[in-house]
Amino acid sequence: MRCLLIDFSKAFDTINHAILFKKLFDLNFSHNITLWIYNFLCGRTQAVLLGGIISDWKSITASIVQVSGIGPILFIIYSMDLKPLSDYNKILKYADDTSLLVPQHSSVSLEAEFTHISSWSDSNKLKINTAKTKEIIFNRPRRPRKYFPSP
Helix, strand or coil: CEEEEEEECCCHHHCEHHHHHHHHHHCCCCHHHHHHHHHHHCCCEECCEECCEECCCEECCECCCCCCCCHHHHHHHHCCCCCCCCCCCEEEEECCEEEEEECCCCCCCHHHHHHHHHHHHHHCCCCECCCCCEEEECCCCCCCCCCCCCC
16 A cells, blocks of 8 residues: 655645635535635735834735634645545545545556646645655555475
8 A cells, every 4th residue: 555645835825715615615615614714814914023123014815723623623724625535535524634546456646646736736726745745655565475394
C-alpha cells in the first residue's frame, strides 16, 4: 500500500471566502448559521507595523481563524468535495491534514490520484507544499519458509 501525506501550504490562511460560502449554500445550511459565519469571517482588516511605520489597512478576503473552534470545521466543509477517483483508494482528512491511501492492486494509481488532488487544489485556490508532502510505502514482509528436517 502507498500512502501520500499531503501538506497544503498555509491551508487555514488561504481558504477563499467566496468558495467557502458557495459550499455552505450548496449544503443548505441554515441561513442564520451561514450569516453568522459570514459576519465572523468578513469585514476584517489587517495592517503591518514595521520599524514604527504602519501600512495601509487591507481587507482580508481569505482565511479562517485557526485557533477558533469553528476554523477546523470550516476547513473540513471546504474540503468535503475532495474525493478519490477510485472507490478502492481512500482520502483521510483531519482538519488540514490529508492522507491518500492507494492499495497495491488499485485500478487508479497514486500518481493519477495526486494529479486529481492537485487539480482540486488549484480550483479551490489551495497550494500543495510538495517539499512537505511525503510518501510512505507499506509492505507486508514475507514470512520465512521453515524447512523441517525429515522425520
